[in-house]
Amino acid sequence: MLMKLNKKELTIRKELTALAETVPKVLTERIEQYPENKRRPVNKTIFKNDYFQLTYNTKKASLAIASKGDLVYSAIPYDTARNYIQRAAIQYLLHPEDIRRYIELHQTTLEKYLMLSIFQLTGSRVDENSFEVKQAYQAVLQNPLLEIQIAGRLMQHDETGALSANLAGKFLFSENKKTGIAGYISEYLNFAVSLANSLPLMIDGNDVKLLDTQVPLSIDNSLSIHSDIEPALTRLPEEVQSGIKNALVVADEAVVVNTEPLLRSKHGEELSRVRENYVAHSVPPDEAEKYFKNVHSTENRHLINVVSDVHAKDGKLPFINRHFNILAGDISDSHISDDEVAGLYVIGGHELVDVLPGILDRSAEPWDQWQPFFNYEWFEKWLKDPDDAWYLLPTGDHPFYEVVKKELEERFPQMAVLNNNSLLHENIRYIGLTIPVALVRRKKAQQRFILESLERLLGEDTTTPTVIVSHAPLFNELSLLPETSEAYNQEYICEEPEIEKLFERYNIIGAIHGHHHIPASSRRFKKVQFAGKKLFVVCSIYSKVNTGFELMSLLTGINQMQS
Template sequence: MAQNGSTLPAAIVSRMDSYPENKRRPVNKTLFNNEYFQLTLNMRNESLVISSRGDLVYSAIPYDTARNYIQRAAVQTLLHPDATHAYIEGHKPNLETYLALSIFQVTGKKVGKDSAEVQAAYQQIFKDPLFEMQILGRMLQHDETGPLSANLAGKFLYSENLKTGISGYLSEYVNFVVQLTHALPIFTDGKQVQLLSENDGEARFLAENKHLLLNKNSDLSEALMWLPAPVRSNLEVAISEQATAAALRPLLRSEMQESLTATRKNYVAHSRRPEELEQYFENVLTIENSNLVNVISDCHVLDGKLPFRNLNFNILVGDVSDSKVSDALIRGIYILGNHELSDILPETDQLNQPQWQPFLKYEWFKCLVDNPDEAWPLLPVGNHPFYQVVEAEIATRFPKVVVLHNESIIHEGIRYIGLTIPVALVLRRKEVQGFIYTTLVELLNQDTEIPTVIVSHAPLFNELSLLPPESGSYQKDYVCSDERIKALFKQYNIIGAIHGHHHIPASSSRFKRTEFAGKSLFVVCSIYSKINTGFELIPLITE
């Protein structure tokens, strides 16, 4: 993309110079703002971020984690209002469950999904487009991270939602992104923000994905006819590149700080783990997947069968099963994750069988049997005989899949190297990277020409990871400190890396381009969810 080049477009430089505060800001430069939002450019990595300015409150609901989903839903609704209606209608069975629970939380009255109260609340969703955007965002979150449980009334009942301030926030957000895309060569999906460039690859990318990306040329005619009059009026003014006023009154921190602080202080968490609630909801989305090279990881299946179906070539990047899953039809490759290590274990009374005897003396194995979460930091590196036992067991469950335990395979002219790195062993980084180097030397086999993708459950190191530094799981010391590995990447035609493990939701991005060892590589992390049954790798490996 344009922002990865060495020279910023003239329009961006000019815009940057027009904000005096940028002279004293070495890193985050303002490129565009209005009263409530701003677009900033990080000068270190030339990334763009839309953020609300300090006084604007997104939601009065404590710990509301859906903002990115709702902003993405807002952009998609601007582009395709009919698709928003259809998505929500397709989720009616689950929305009825949420509405019945919401009504109970407010009134204490138990009502059925077919009751008049639930059906009236369901119809109310379609009477306010800003509320409908929110419902789309909530269902996107539901499909990606599992059922919601906290503060359901404020999220799903229109009467309660009016008190949250989210509609006012959304009104200002859609106003801002439309202003932005008409003021600068920008496109956005509601989370990622990119600069448009004039190269052929960029133009082709935008043409292929124009249905997902808001930009100056997006057709908003359907949305303008459907949106409330104040919002429609503001967007029409924004498109004409004039100044615009607020459409709905948002919540402002300067006016609400005391009540917001009191609400959060007195908040009693009553959320439940999503997996505890799965039984009460239906999967209304298709499990079919037609990707030619389908990347997926971290399914953590609990019912013994794969939750998706793809009859082409699959790259299963570990932590697929927590219930001894088997599948006789799926094809592709399988990389061992940490959950496979406990999933293959027999019942405790069967650990005296011959294949387990060599491992009973190890502390990490005892932990694996008794409490796997305590075992992860203790796991042996790479080539321990225990992994061979795991590999053999997984192979019997997936007869058409090749388990790549520190091995390689060639598929359609691409060499895939599977490294067994179940977890990120930060404190044993030198040992792990020594293993990575030695194994790569063996598997690369002096063939410097064939395009090669390296696959591991945990990322190789931070440079080839999608985990963002602001994540609580990020370890700043987990970097590539072995110069020999960098030399291999320079020498061989390694084009990308794939990992799983960190449960990065699809809405945060499933791939990126990064510079490592003097070359541009792709990094992919595709975590399973009901709206993400895999990532199509073909565009990246053929680019």
């Protein structure tokens, strides 16, 4: 027994030594304070109270705030706005006036939601100018915890499109009180303030970073010990103020519960019944979208603007950029043409349908260039039902894609359509590979194509900084899709060792992809370790508040090192 105990102690000491070598000292000191960390090899507790905890993932070297099991975020089934509302909560603490202006900018959108909420609740139709809608709008502005929620839901609307399910619970004060979200926000703010005053951290409602590291979080938009939150505190309900002030004074202890949070231990059976009998009251996004107009500017001035997955349906690009654009596929679903947009374009899955002639008669002249492909079974299935035939598409070296390229070049004459080609712009080499979808079932053939294409395009030039652009990601190692996503496939990994050797040999600095519709709120880029070096990965889908990502923010340091 003594020998086993000594071995166990030795194992723990080895783990602590390894942690001390890789984890910042301020975190290792916290890790040692929590006994449960001795049996947790990966997710270590750093800080916690009754309802939330901060954990450190030792494999990914990342920090994350998560609610503990008993606290319910929302009684609304399938409510997907938590991260947006947490971001809005932090922004409210930092910039309450900006949150109010954001809501006022969206007044017409909010009034539409209130009108639809009243209809879902009562069955009565009212218009935006009715007393009921005006009263509900004022209720939002008079209740800070609801105001935070509304700001978060408007952020979600701008990034992902119109909302439609259970609007009454989301937008009407009378119904929102029953959801428990106000209590969740109150406890989240208490924890965030307590945490920021206990450790040198930056918290933006989604990510948590150490203050002394080089990170993409903005100081102005992140809560830290340096933040002035007094203007926001005076607006919040007194019970919330007292809880946050208590968090400031007793930062290392569990904070007082101020509003009534929704707990599974008390309301578990009731929540189960609600979910069991839930009626979503939702309509298709395309149907809901017609109620709303875009209140944001469609123009950005990024010098190198990255955007993907626009899926434009009205025959024109919904954004304007007069500099260099990188369009990473799935741009059009409506035969768009644009004579002014310039840059490079790679082929996505939706382009394969969008470039086809809009006439049914296959013997007509517009179909001439497509005639050779009618002999392929995959092409016939693709024409009949693309959504059910995407996995049959050929790898990117097929002649079919060259015809797609020519069609896109005619519609976008200022764009270089890269169908397994390269382009030099501002001393950066961009390689565009045609990967419309992730061919997991034919991963070996796909990765052989990637390897052969890169070998050909890179040639003897091992020094020029190079960025690889494709619609679907090359493989999981260079993808922004999180492992927690339903779309994540653990089999889509790099299994061709020569690809990794190639990345080691050449000056490849990053990869850009689209395809997975990752909201901008999740993150726009990350740094990954692959082939013994750090690379950036960018995925910048289009949304009303995200008309593109400025790649120069990642390239500036590279250019400085090269000069």
